[in-house]
Amino acid sequence: MKISAQEEYGLRCLVQLATLAADESLTLPQIAEREGVSQANAGKLMWLLSKAGFVQSTRGTKGGYTLARPASKIYLNEVIKILDGDEINTHCESYTGILEVCVHKGDCGIRPVIVGLHKIVDEALSNITLSQLVGEERKVTQTFQQIQRLEKKVAQEILGS
Amino acid sequence: MKISAQEEYGLRCLVQLATLAADESLTLPQIAEREGVSQANAGKLMWLLSKAGFVQSTRGTKGGYTLARPASKIYLNEVIKILDGDEINTHCESYTGILEVCVHKGDCGIRPVIVGLHKIVDEALSNITLSQLVGEERKVTQTFQQIQRLEKKVAQEILGS
DNA sequence: TCAAATCTATACTTTTATGTCAAGATTCAT
DNA sequence: ATGAATCTTGACATAAAAGTATAGATTTGA
Numbered sequence: 001m002k003i004s005a006q007e008e009y010g011l012r013c014l015v016q017l018a019t020l021a022a023d024e025s026l027t028l029p030q031i032a033e034r035e036g037v038s039q040a041n042a043g044k045l046m047w048l049l050s051k052a053g054f055v056q057s058t059r060g061t062k063g064g065y066t067l068a069r070p071a072s073k074i075y076l077n078e079v080i081k082i083l084d085g086d087e088i089n090t091h092c093e094s095y096t097g098i099l100e101v102c103v104h105k106g107d108c109g110i111r112p113v114i115v116g117l118h119k120i121v122d123e124a125l126s127n128i129t130l131s132q133l134v135g136e137e138r139k140v141t142q143t144f145q146q147i148q149r150l151e152k153k154v155a156q157e158i159l160g161s
Numbered sequence: 162m163k164i165s166a167q168e169e170y171g172l173r174c175l176v177q178l179a180t181l182a183a184d185e186s187l188t189l190p191q192i193a194e195r196e197g198v199s200q201a202n203a204g205k206l207m208w209l210l211s212k213a214g215f216v217q218s219t220r221g222t223k224g225g226y227t228l229a230r231p232a233s234k235i236y237l238n239e240v241i242k243i244l245d246g247d248e249i250n251t252h253c254e255s256y257t258g259i260l261e262v263c264v265h266k267g268d269c270g271i272r273p274v275i276v277g278l279h280k281i282v283d284e285a286l287s288n289i290t291l292s293q294l295v296g297e298e299r300k301v302t303q304t305f306q307q308i309q310r311l312e313k314k315v316a317q318e319i320l321g322s
Numbered sequence: 323t324c325a326a327a328t329c330t331a332t333a334c335t336t337t338t339a340t341g342t343c344a345a346g347a348t349t350c351a352t
Numbered sequence: 353a354t355g356a357a358t359c360t361t362g363a364c365a366t367a368a369a370a371g372t373a374t375a376g377a378t379t380t381g382a
Contacts, residue, residue: 036258059329060379097197109294116305127316133270144277155288221349
């Protein structure tokens with residue numbers, strides 16, 4: 001389970017915009033520079049994020065990108081879904097081996113794992129907003145560590161029973 | 162965040178072995194048939210799993226594959242690490258853009274998210290064994306759903322404070 | 323109006339992951 | 353011993369993801 005390049009760089013570009021004051025914006029060259037990616041690549045990512053409604057773009061001499069809504073209203077699970085696709089609903093169609101359709105119909109040992117994992121990730125990300133990734137306000141680590149601790153507890157209770 | 166083909170098919174092949182009685186084994190053609198993958202592909206996966214010590218192989222006419230230990234002692238997080246690499250420790254080296262090294266040194270907004278996510282996934286998988294994916298004994302869904310419920314609660318407590 | 327700065331959109335190239343092939347090694351049965 | 357069945361291993365081919373290039377569209381300001 002890896003984070004794709006699109007997820008990584010797309011998210012990073014968004015975070016750059018989240019650091020801006022209300023009246024500021026960034027151009028493609030600026031974003032590319034700040035994230036150490038090529039301008040062409042940044043352009044493609046911003047185009048995606050723009051289509052999806054996370055950022056607002058304006059063309060022309062004074063143009064650039066800004067967030068389309070406040071950073072505190074942009075949830076990571078939504079961003080990830082745009083950058084990496086809605087994996088949970090396409091998984092079984094993607095892994096059919098050499099057959100037209102997966103051999104496991106209604107009787108798949110690992111499907112609960114796959115689905116459950118995606119849901120756990122989605123749930124965790126749905127609690128994090130862009131604004132939490134900026135400056136001093138970072139509660140992410142604390143939140144995630146707490147989740148982890150409880151995972152252990154849950155497992156003991158359920159599996160031990 | 163996607164599950165790779167190697168993770169998917171590798172895990173499925175392992176589950177096939179977990180369904181066997183103690184004195185049974187499966188050959189490459191049998192595994193390939195049961196999972197709807199090519200024999201060549203199954204061969205590569207089993208080779209990986211064999212090298213990693215999850216399965217035991219024997220060559221020759223009466224040969225085939227069996228699990229190297231009881232299914233109840235094979236944890237999914239270990240299997241996934243073999244099939245997909247130790248992502249958490251290589252992530253930042255993989256995503257350096259067009260530079261030699263990532264622009265974010267000691268000041269990365271999204272690193273806590275990446276690391277936290279991987280840890281949450283690892284923790285969840287460390288509670289699931291192969292034996293839980295077989296037959297009637299499936300407690301996976303229950304465990305994962307409970308984790309999800311608690312994630313919500315944790316987020317409320319921490320982020321609301 | 324025109325040129326410069328900027329984003330947009332698609333096609334193309336490169337890189338990486340996936341999957342296949344074929345020759346070799348080992349074991350078993352006769 | 354020999355041949356058939358099986359796993360092993362590295363090289364190769366294919367497909368998918370990632371990244372680049374380029375021509376076009378829009379806006380600003382002189």
